[in-house]
Amino acid sequence: MDRRELAAFLRSRRERITPADVGLPAGSRRRTPGLRREEAAQLAFISTEYYTRLEQARAPRPSREVLAGLARALRLSDAERDHLHHLAGAPPGPPPGPSREVRQSILDLLRRLPQSAAFVISATYEVIAWNDLAAALMEDFSALSRRDRNLVRRAFLGPHPQGRRLFGVSDADDFARIAAQDLRAAAARYPDDPEVAALVAELVGGSAEFARLWSSHNVSAELTLRKTFQNPLVGPVTVNCDVLDITDRDQRVVIYTADPGSPSEEALRLLSVVGTQRMDVPR
The missing domain is CATH 3.30.450.180 (Beta-Lactamase)
Structure with a gap:
């Protein structure tokens, strides 16, 4: 597991998603680009504390269930999903469902x-x-x-x-x-x-x-x-x-x-x- 690269990758994917992309209100006092950590954690069905530790390169290896939740929450492409798994030290298996991403x-x-x-x-x-x-x-x-x-x-x-x-x-x-x-x-x-x-x-x-x-x-x-x-x-x-x-x-x-x-x-x-x-x- 490459904790530093995983942390940087999660941060970069989170920051590119706007609240509107996932149906959240933008708000008037938003200081961070993209989603907040707590919003990403909520969408991935994990605790904010654990997600924060992932982005700080301090968390233990995430399970495949957590990785699947992160991939959905951060709207990763198939290639990004595979990259996420490799960074976490858990080589990806077959896609969980049919791809809807069109080249x-x-x-x-x-x-x-x-x-x-x-x-x-x-x-x-x-x-x-x-x-x-x-x-x-x-x-x-x-x-x-x-x-x-x-x-x-x-x-x-x-x-x-x-x-x-x-x-x-x-x-x-x-x-x-x-x-x-x-x-x-x-x-x-x-x-x-x-x-x-x-x-x-x-x-x-x-x-x-x-x-x-x-x-x-x-x-x-x-x-x-x-x-x-x-x-x-x-x-x-x-x-x-x-x-x-x-x-x-x-x-x-x-x-x-x-x-x-x-x-x-x-x-x-x-x-x-x-x-x-x-x-x-x-x-």
């Missing part, structure tokens, strides 16, 4: 595809980044809570406006089956993640269809390479579907494009104009 280069890629609807999903089918055209074609994800951005939950539990499942896409039933099989594989990769377990329990309890698919124990599924969306503004939009794996993050980039010169390409072009005016960019 900046991927975010830049989404913005550079103005004529393609593109988004990123986590291992549990949560939409974690998107471009304007994806929001215009499907839904304004920026207006949804994190919970409602999960496409598996959306497919099985709704809402289904006007009786249309999953944005009225033509392969909604096939998508639901594939997503259920993918989620079973993800649950095996992250057996200790409470969010994955809670999602599975919610789906099994709320959807007989999902419960049936889950009980089949199937984990392999074919991809649908072409589908049609029923968009309320421009009508049917037929797109080709390409999926790029980001293996180190266990994420996927989904890209929808229309055939050149087709009515669907013109529809996407119209949506790209409307979408840029009214939809938020990926966050």
Whole structure:
């Protein structure tokens, strides 16, 4: 355990986080940049005294549970989490849950595809980044809570406006089956993640269809390479579907494009104009 480096690393990570980042009031008499020690300790579910001793290089080696709490509280990236473990003399194990951190280069890629609807999903089918055209074609994800951005939950539990499942896409039933099989594989990769377990329990309890698919124990599924969306503004939009794996993050980039010169390409072009005016960019 490198106490001095660990102390300096924790201090630097704490000082870069603003109270607003974690939902705390800034206050008018705040003298320290970023969070106060007691605030970081509270977020990590440890005592202020112990956290202070960590930053003063006087504390004993933290447990893996404490390290996990510190990583969450200080909003560490995957690389920073691994570095924290190495400084504490506890080499990191596998990630506790699916990564939601999208590389900046991927975010830049989404913005550079103005004529393609593109988004990123986590291992549990949560939409974690998107471009304007994806929001215009499907839904304004920026207006949804994190919970409602999960496409598996959306497919099985709704809402289904006007009786249309999953944005009225033509392969909604096939998508639901594939997503259920993918989620079973993800649950095996992250057996200790409470969010994955809670999602599975919610789906099994709320959807007989999902419960049936889950009980089949199937984990392999074919991809649908072409589908049609029923968009309320421009009508049917037929797109080709390409999926790029980001293996180190266990994420996927989904890209929808229309055939050149087709009515669907013109529809996407119209949506790209409307979408840029009214939809938020990926966050």
